[in-house]
Amino acid sequence: MHEQSRKLRVMMNVAIFAAITGILAQIEIPLPLIPISGQTLAVGIAAVVLGSRQGALAMICYAAIGAIGVPVFAGFAAGLQVLVGPSGGYVFGFIVAAFITGFILEKTKFTIPLAFVANIIGMLITLAFGTIQLxxxxxxNWNAALVAGVYPFLVVGVIKAFLASWAGIVVRRRLLQANLLVVTQKKKAV
Known part of the structure; x- marks a missing residue:
């Protein structure tokens, strides 16, 4: 594969997963302060499919698109005020969570059980970033922040971690078979 073709595939995959995150962000269950949304499902799938660097780049792209005013955040929100507001920490957490989740899989194996463990760790990272900013x-106080920013998301987060692991592994394998995924870690590709 030519270097230009490789770079183009990476950019397309990053853009596609940034867009998927923006779409899934609109699936939400309202709560008093922070809604439950499909964003974290997209973060987990992106990390499993793309790996650490590309998964994190997809989330940086997602955050940047929202920051410049495209309504991709939960509830069709947009702008820098979202990133510096009560829910902004979660968006920053998505970047770190995607990187760490993908990194764990690159250093171990891309299997559903390991992807599930990596996604649970990613979920905890996202919740930590979000709760601190909240x-x-x-x-x-810390108790109120945990009640608003962590506890409502734990059960649904475990479900989303499993779904992201399963869907991510299936999509990753199919993209690899179709030669549509650029893998930076060839040793542990599947």
Missing amino acids: KFVLDL
């Missing part, structure tokens, strides 16, 4: 932006 606490400071809204001037909450």
Whole structure:
């Protein structure tokens, strides 16, 4: 594969998963402060399919698109105010979670059980980033921040971690078979 073709595939995959994240962000269950949305499902799938670097790039792209005003955040929100507001920490957490989830899989194996463990770790990273920003932006005590920013998301987060693991492995294998995925870690590709 030519280097230009390789770069183009990477850019397309990153853009596709940034778009998927924006679409799944609109599937939400309203809660008092932070809604439950499909964003974290997209983060997990992106990390499993693309790996650490490309998964994190997809989330950086997603955050940048939302920051410049495209309504891709949950509830069709957009702008820098979202990133510095109560829910912004979750968006920053998506970047780190995608990188760490993909990194774990690159260093182990791309299997559903390992992807599930990696996605649980990614979920905890996202919740940590989100809760810390929620606490400071809204001037909450730690208990109130945990009640609003972590506890409502744990059960559904485990379900999304499993779905992201299963879907991510299936999609990754199919993209590899079709030669549509650029893998930076060839040793542990599948």
